Amino acid sequence: MAAAARARFHRLRVTAVDRLTDDSVALTFAVPEELREAYRYTPGQHLALRRTTVASGTHGGAAGAGAAEASDGAEIRRTYSICSPAPAGEAPHALRVGVRLVDGGAFSTYAHKEIAVGDELEVMTPAGRFTLDPAPGHYAAVVGGSGITPVLSIATTLLEREPQARFCLIRSDRTTASTMFLEEVADLKDRYPDRFQLVTVLSREEQQAGLASGRLDEERLAALLPALLAMDSVAGWFLCGPLGLVQSAERALRGLGVSRARIHEEIFHVDDGPAPARTPLASTPAHSTVTAQLDGRSGTWPVQDGESLLETVLRNRADAPYACKGGVCGTCRAFLVSGSIRMDRNFALEPEETEAGYVLACQSHPTTEKVELDFDR
Template sequence: MFHPLRVHAIERLTDDSAAVTLAVPPGLRETFRHKPGQHLNVRYTVDGEEIRRSYSICSPATGEQAGPTLRVGIRLVDGGVFSTYALKELVVGDVVEAMPPMGGFVLMPRPGRFAAIVGGSGITPVLSMASTLLEREPDASFCLIRSDRTAGSTMFLDEVADLKDRHPDRFQLVTALSREEQQAGLPSGRLDRDRLGRLLPALLPVAEVDGWYLCGPFGLVQAAKGALRGLGVDRSRIHQEIFHVDDGPETVTGPRPEAPAHSSLTATLHGRSGTWPVPEGESLLETILRSRSDAPYACKGGVCGTCRAFLVSGEVRMDRNFALEPEETDAGYVLACQSHPATPEVELDFDR
């Protein structure tokens, strides 16, 4: 369910990014209580067209309920309708509709050693993770390895510097710029798999890190994951969230069951169930949306995880999955936007 939130402040971070602060009414503060790393799905009507997008929350997560505001980071995307609108036309006082915070890319405060490898706007959820962890857990440390094009394109410079000032013994910052030399720090260049494989053991005891959090462009996340696996890090300690995946080939591997000639879908959503035929070539999300406009979605590209649903019965074929952890797919969860029926009858439950 979407709720109207008024724009409280807009702060330009770089030439192509901004932090947008949304006011949370007192009656919705429990609803909008977030975990560090979660995102908001927002919608806005531009020229008569409904636009939905996901934006990560950079605010620290409070213990009991949400504060009076939530802050999200928005970077301009080439051809991005909402990001263009948000950076060029959105003003304080406007109302944006948002769903309650969601997402499984989360670091709850606990003792231990944690690290993140981020690129570009991938800093946004990790900023919430690091600030929450360091403020609420005195026996935790955090290493942030970030990659940006230039210093001028780097989001949340002041916030990250403030973390370093407030927690000098528990927060480690390493910055790599791909298109600009630095006076101090790493030489310029991309953080590819080979470079990360050499860099990480020199920075921290890789085997002692309790959780690795990877966020940003697909190429960087894949490189970081490959480097960590090459260094012997168990898959269960690696968590990822990918931003802006271009259209490309299918990514889900394994046996591909044949599609049935005719199939039907039963779905439970907000306590109500319905059954509909699934037209050939249509995703399960598209089938539901023809009858239920309240079906949850945002990117429709297998990235945000908003359309996550539990597969009650039947089998499906997923084309792409950049949102669900292996533990989630093993437990029976699928992305409705990427799922197609592989049996004559399929049942999904969005309420689990």
């Protein structure tokens, strides 16, 4: 599985830029033969794109998202899920991701206005654990907006490889015109009419048939889901999109008796600002150090006041893995070998991962004088 190896960046050539909607595009990258094994992926994984900004108005490097204005020479990273199905039995020749324009987004604006066929971008090898290895069974997803991207790869790969598998997709979008991968999802319905169930909800547009418009909140989902599916028959639920939708869907499922082990989540949009901590608050020692194992080499460094453990490691090891720095993508996941930490926010790790000792380095602050992390586990 691709996530087992530590992620690295390589330059890949753009072979297609397809406009999906007025505010979204799909980028396709060619994978050279010598890198195909490195880019083998499991459906649902994502790629981090990296861009180093250059002088204003010039056409430069690749990747990331952040503030609307980035100073020259700043490194920006942004993660985008792979939307193409994973090839069976071979490594991919191409990779395709969907990019939705974010208001003020440094990379998404660059992708929409500047990236062209023939450009080379810095692309990290696949990462992420919001995945499904194709297997017989009944699966379902609740997605909002660009949350369709990884689920499109999951559903397409599953239906292509497993004749005994079924998939139900409940998707929420603002309008038909803003719906990403509309044709690709319609094609799944045409190819697998007996095994693919599609339910579309539009929040700002009335449909001639189907469900009434409006948001998919917890109350609505709690009534809708058991009317669509035999809840006990669904082997896995995949929730992806904005934080509010994912949380509403999880609460609805738990209220309907679905075990946490059958629910998989990936957050695509989290508002800036403080978020509830997933670990108890604790004071930070006046002086503390972090020891980090990374790519087989270890080092120990002092943690400066206010720094996350990732920031400390990055000051000394520029190759430390990260993408969003917001507690969302999970790229900086590390195993806590010793010591204790406080995580400011966690929207990436499953409960079983934190219980096993994994933390997000970008959100972790020491609460003991010595902390040891292992990025290689």
